[in-house]
Amino acid sequence: MQLPGAPGRRRPPVSHTFSVSSLWTVLLLVVCNFSAAQHVRSLRELSPADITTLALTPDPLKNLDPSNPSSHLAKILIPRPPDTANNTLVREYIVSTLKALKWDVEIDSFVADTPYGKKKMANVIATKDPKAARRVILSAHFDSKFFPSFPESQFLGATDSAAPCAMLLDLAEALDPLLNHRQKLLDEGDEDEEDSETADTTLQLVFFDGEEAYKMWTATDSIYGARHLAEKWEGTYVPSVQARRIHPPGNMLSTIDHLILLDLLGSERPLIRSYYLSTSWLFDAVVSVEKRLLASQSSSFVGDNLQSFFVPRTQLTSQGGFIEDDHIPFLRRGVNILHMITSPFPRVWHTIADDASALHLPTLRRWNLIFRIFVAEYLGLRPPPAGTTTRDDDPSANGHADRSELYQ
Ligand SMILES: [Zn+2]
Numbered sequence: 001m002q003l004p005g006a007p008g009r010r011r012p013p014v015s016h017t018f019s020v021s022s023l024w025t026v027l028l029l030v031v032c033n034f035s036a037a038q039h040v041r042s043l044r045e046l047s048p049a050d051i052t053t054l055a056l057t058p059d060p061l062k063n064l065d066p067s068n069p070s071s072h073l074a075k076i077l078i079p080r081p082p083d084t085a086n087n088t089l090v091r092e093y094i095v096s097t098l099k100a101l102k103w104d105v106e107i108d109s110f111v112a113d114t115p116y117g118k119k120k121m122a123n124v125i126a127t128k129d130p131k132a133a134r135r136v137i138l139s140a141h142f143d144s145k146f147f148p149s150f151p152e153s154q155f156l157g158a159t160d161s162a163a164p165c166a167m168l169l170d171l172a173e174a175l176d177p178l179l180n181h182r183q184k185l186l187d188e189g190d191e192d193e194e195d196s197e198t199a200d201t202t203l204q205l206v207f208f209d210g211e212e213a214y215k216m217w218t219a220t221d222s223i224y225g226a227r228h229l230a231e232k233w234e235g236t237y238v239p240s241v242q243a244r245r246i247h248p249p250g251n252m253l254s255t256i257d258h259l260i261l262l263d264l265l266g267s268e269r270p271l272i273r274s275y276y277l278s279t280s281w282l283f284d285a286v287v288s289v290e291k292r293l294l295a296s297q298s299s300s301f302v303g304d305n306l307q308s309f310f311v312p313r314t315q316l317t318s319q320g321g322f323i324e325d326d327h328i329p330f331l332r333r334g335v336n337i338l339h340m341i342t343s344p345f346p347r348v349w350h351t352i353a354d355d356a357s358a359l360h361l362p363t364l365r366r367w368n369l370i371f372r373i374f375v376a377e378y379l380g381l382r383p384p385p386a387g388t389t390t391r392d393d394d395p396s397a398n399g400h401a402d403r404s405e406l407y408q
Helices: 020-035 048-056 072-076 085-100 158-188 193-198 224-234 277-296 361-378 395-407
Strands: 104-114 117-127 134-141 201-208 256-263 337-341
Touching (some): 048 361, 085 104, 085 117, 117 224, 158 361, 277 337, 277 361
Parallel strands (some): 134 201, 134 256, 256 337
Antiparallel strands (some): 117 201
C-alpha cells in the first residue's frame, strides 16, 4: 500500500515492530482504551419484517447512483477542495438536503493556515433534535484533495469521500420517519422501557471540511475541520437545557455517545477492521447486521462470492494499530470511536481514477442497508406502522429499485 514516509493523506495501520511510532501507537491505544468509557449495551434487533421495510424504503441505490444526475452522489461528485466555489456548492447541497428534512443545521466556519496560505473552511453539523441530551455522530469528510496541476486537479474522490457523504444523506432520509415515530411515541408515553436508554440520544451528522493534506500529511497539514471542531466542542459548555440530564455536566464532547467515521467506502470488497477496544462490541453489532442481511437472502445480499465487509475480530487481530483520520482529535479527547475505513485502501486512492468507475453499486447498496439497520437498532428505532406516508413514497423510487437489480 503506501510506503512509509510517502506523501499521503492517511497513514496505514502500524505493524507491531519496535519502532518509536509503533510504541507510540500502542501507548495511545492503551491510554484511549482506559480513558474512554465503554458503555457496552445490547442493541435490540429489528424483526425481519422491519428490516425488509427499511431495506426497501427509500430505494437504497437511488441516492448513490452516479449515473442518476439527481442522486446525492452525482451532486457531490465534483472536484471540491476547501475554499473553492465547488466546495461551497457541495456544502450548500448537503445543507439544503438536511434542512428539507427540518434538521437543525449549523455551519462551523473558520480560517485555516495551510501550506498555501489562509483558506476558508466550514464543517456542516446536522442534528435531528438539537435539544437532545446525547448524540451519536456519523461523519465523513466532504472536501476532496487539492492537486495543484491538471489533470490531477480534476480529482473527484468518489470513495474519498463523496460516496460516504451520500450514504449519510441517504441515512438521514431513511431514518427521519423512524426518528419522528419514536418522538411521537415518547410524547405519548408509549415508548417501551427497553428503549429508554436511547430516548435521550439523537442522530447527528458531521461533514468535515479540510480533511485532506495540501502537501505532506502532517499534524498541521491534515484534518483541519476535525481539529477545529474537536477543540471548539472541548471548550463549549453544554447548554443548560441539556446539562440537567447529564451527570456530571461537561463540555460538548461529553454528550457524544460514539463518533462513527466513514471513509474510503464504495469500492468492491472492502475490508473493515475493529480498531478500538472500547467499541469492539459496536463493531460486532455492525457485523451482526451484515450477517442477518446475508441470511435474509434479500436481493442486495444474494450473489456469488459474496464476502463479508468485515475482518473477523479476534484478540490478536483486532488491535493491529490505527489509521490517522478525522477521528483522531476526538479520540485524543476521550470520545469513543468506530472507524469504518477499508484497509488496504482502495486501489485508486489519491489518483484520478477515484471517479464513478471506482464505485461498485451493489456494494454501495449494501452499505446503505447496513447503516440504516445498524443505526436504527443503535437508537431503538422502529419503522412507523404501514400506511404512514413519507416523502420517499413516490412511484419513481420503485423504478430505481428494479433497475438496481441489473447491477447485482
Ligand atoms: Zn484522500
